[in-house]
Amino acid sequence: MKKIISSIIIAATLFSAITGCSTAPGVKVDTASVTASGNLSVYADWLTKRLTADGRLTEDTEIILGNGDKAAEYGISVDTLSDEGFIIRRTADSATLIFAKTDDGVDRGVRYYANYCADEGDLNVVKGEGPRIGKITIAGADLSEYVIVNTDPDDLPMVHAAEELREHLGSACGIYPEIVTEATGNAYAITLVRDADGSEYGDENFLIKSHDSGITITGGKYRGCMYGVYTFLEEYIGVRFYYKFGATSDRGDYSTTYIYEAEKIVIGASDIDYYGEGSIISRCGYSSSPYFSPALKYNGPMYDKPGNDNMYSHIYGTYGVAGNVTHGLHTIYFPGDDFAEWDPNYTAGKNPCFTNEDLFDELYRRVIADLDHRTNDLGELPMKERNMCCIDIAQLDTSSFCMCDDCMAVYKEEGATSGAVIRHANKMVEALSDTPYSDVYVGCFAYFGTTRPPKMTKPDDKVIVNYCFYITDDGKTMICANHSLGDPECETNKKFTDLYEQWCEISENTYIWYYPSVAYYFANTTQDVFKMYGDIQYLANCGTYGIMALQDDLDTSRIYFMKWYLLQRLMWDADMSYEEYTGHIKEFLFFNYGDGYELVFDYLELMDRVADGDGDCWAGIFSPPMYKLDFSKLKAEKDRILALHEGARRLARNTYEEEMIDALFSFSRYHIAIATHTDMWLNGSEEDRAWYKENLDTFVRENQGAILYLDWGGAWKYTPAPGSFDYDVNPIEWMHCNPAMSWDSDYNY
Ligand SMILES: [Zn+2]
Ligand SMILES: [Zn+2]
CATH class of the missing domain: 3.30.379 (Chitobiase; domain 2)
Structure with missing residues (x-):
């Protein structure tokens, strides 16, 4: 039956x-x-x-x-x-x-x-x-005999660290230790200690040490203990903090945990002596995307507290230094671009004068008013004096700068337009030095017109320079996404790294803008997964202070979540081996795609090989897919790609994972259609044509709303696959690639 x-x-x-x-x-x-x-x-x-x-x-x-x-x-x-x-x-x-x-x-x-x-x-x-972990024993005592001692309960990240520790231990083994502020009697404890002045552990470093009466985690002044707690949970309890892909979840649901199963975990009194220090000094890989992991909750601009709407750098709700800036000169201080009232030379579409005294005075007045306003807004909050960490007086999004005599004289003296910008920022530091905001950092750009550092003036210690790995001053060259930063093979990126290294010589506070997940042609979404390893190693070796990663959350493959996760892994530990790095990739794929994660990994590697082409440089953001993908190679891998997809979805652990696998592979059917259009549709047998049609129809049917590209025409517009189309046209044309970039339009791959 x-x-x-x-x-x-x-x-x-x-x-x-x-x-x-x-x-x-x-x-x-x-x-x-x-x-x-x-x-x-x-x-x-x-x-x-x-x-x-x-x-x-x-x-x-x-x-x-x-x-x-x-x-x-x-x-x-x-x-x-x-x-x-x-x-x-x-x-x-x-x-x-x-x-x-x-x-x-x-x-x-x-x-x-x-x-x-x-x-x-x-x-x-x-x-x-039952619980994922049967039993946890530390220094000979069962976890049930433990309390968590938070020795600095006035510090919000310390409170968060203690709560997170309790919560995740509880989820792992069912025992939720009580949080106290003082150890009592002979109780065993996990003790959290804050190095309040940062003299030993800086802003974010930490030490985890086991001993006869438990474990002590000592952390730097801002977020050290919090990172120590997360590291303890990861390294010794087997908890992983990651992002769950999801097409419809609300913000916040993306961050989640995985706990490895264990019968028991035994930590001896002398087992742990772990010192943690980020490779990138500020470990919050701040992103323009609103999604963040629990490990980031108190970590940088996303720091969630009343009065902070959580987004973007014009919110000074940061606990500790986070120096990323975003054109604040006009987005924050002169939102109507009403520079002309103080700067008679100003015309729309360019930067205002950086040497004009009247304009500086007005900017200063607005900066102080804004800082006052935010201080008052933050009201009852403890530590409010620390919340204004960095102001954003960064240039506008244009390479056009003031040509007045004073500015020209500075450019000449400094050998660079940035001379005026850095002097301007230094002047702001000076102006703030005898106000209540003397600790506030001043952020500016080294971007589009100002990427070359000044010859004479060095940025003040309180100036944070945000160097953008994006476009050359002349607007002719975009950063290459086919090679890592610092890759000697890449002439394109050398143009950027040469200048960045000069900035690093004159400043300890370099932030960078990084674009690992931004593409105007979403159909190729796997770019950067592997090359990010070299990028972050390079940046860590340069002594980079922080990274602002730009992300686009319209990518329906959702793979940008993984890039975001990997970025933070690397910022934490850029010295990891390549095998460790691919291990992190596989682990993340396992969490999200299930038991077929090796097959998904093979697909990502295959796409990386197909993307590499002949080692040409191409821009991750603007280059059309015919530059980013070698469709002839891809055609040869057609059956392998489809087999990997089918194999992975068979091993999905639930429907959700199967859907996510389909989302990841969805563009592969589109790629295959592009690659086989001439052979199988235009010149193919009846059988070929039926196969071609079914493949393309499957893509269209199953990917309604999948974003293919960002439209150029006038207003920015995200465009999905068409509802109806002419089969005789190669579907690569659906992307309406920018005709300014020429390519072979034969499409006979
Ligand atoms: Zn000027
Ligand atoms: Zn290159």
Whole structure:
């Protein structure tokens, strides 16, 4: 008897419809128990299809899916399972039973069965029973004997560190240690200590040390202890903080954790002596994307507190130094570009005069008013005096600068336009020095017109220079995304790194703007995954203070989440080996795509090879896909790409992962259509043409809304795949690539 029985009536209806069971012999639908536990028929349907495809569905197959009530009928309790847990059971005289507390658990159960269980013989699989970690012992004492001592409860990141430690220990093993401010009696403790003046641990460094009465984590003045806690949880408890891809989740749901299972974790009194220090001094890889991990909550501009709307650098809600700037001169202080009132030479579309005294005085007045305003706004908050860490007086988004006699004289003396900008920033530091805001840093750009450093004037210690790895001063060359920064093969990037290194010689405070996830042609979204390793190593070796990474969250493949995660891994530890780096990639892929992560990794590597072409330079942001991808090579890999996709989706642990795999691979069908258009559609056999059409139709059908490119025409516009189209036109033309960049439009790959 073929039986896949779901436990609810609507399930029965749908199942019947899909399998045509009114005539199919042996399919029996159980309508005896109607519960409100959700629609399980989709999982029954999935399993039916999968077993049929694999030739495993026989007359004898009898599988029963269900939630709690159904399980109870068979004397099985799912009450103690986690939401992801499931039970698979089969004895000599029973059907195969797959039960779980949640629908997701059933989903995981059927997929586990399909991938790992035999069709015959006894089965007893239990997943998700009890906490992920059975027992944690530190210095000979069970975690239940421990308290968490927060020795500086007035410091918000310390409070956060203690709460996070308690929360994640609890999630891992079920024991939530009490948080206290003083150790009492002989209690064992994990003690959090803050180096308040940063004399030993700077802003963010930390030490984790185990001893006879527990563990002490000592951290630098701003976020050191918090990082120490996260590192302790990662290194010694097996917790991972990562991002979950997701098409529809609200902000915040993206950051999540994974806990490796362990029977017990034993930490001896002398086992841990771990000193942590970031490779990039400020470890918050600040991003223009609003998504952030728990490890970033108190880390930089995303620092979430009342009065801070959390976005962008015009909000000075930063706890500690974060010096990224974004054209603040006009976005913050002169939003109407009303420079002309003070600067008679000003005309729209260029930068105002950086040597004009009246304009400087007005800017200073507005800066002070703004700092006063923000101080007052922050009201009751403790540590408010630290919240104004960096002001943004950075230039406008143009390479056109003032040509007045005074400015020209400075440019000549300094051998660079940046001379006027740096003198201007230094002057602001000087002006603030006898105000309550003398600790405030002053941020400016080295960008588009000012990338060459001045010959004479050095930036003040309180000036943060934001160097943009983006475009040359003459506007002719974009940063290359096919080579890492510092790659000797790359003449393009050398133009940028030569100048950046000169900045690093005269300033300890260099931030950079970095564009690893921005592309106007989203169809190639895997770029940068591997080359980021070399980029961050280079930047760390230069002594880079901080990184502002620009991200585009319109990429429907969602792979930018991983780039963002990897960026932070590297900022933390740029010295890791390449094997460690690819290990981080694989781990992240495992969390998001399931057991087929190696296949996904192979796809990313394959795309990297296909992207490399002949080692030409191309711009990650603007270059059309014909520069970024070698479609001839891609054509040769067509079957491999499709096989990797199919293989990975078979091993997805639940529907969500399967959808994310489809999202990642979605553009591959588009790429294949571009690569095979001439061979298979224009010149192909009937069979080829049918294959071509089905492949392209699948892409269009399954990727409604997938963004292909950012339109150039006038206003910026994100454009998806077309609803209808002419099959005789190579679909690469859907992207309307910028005709200013010439290419071979034969498209015969
Ligand atoms: Zn001027
Ligand atoms: Zn290059």
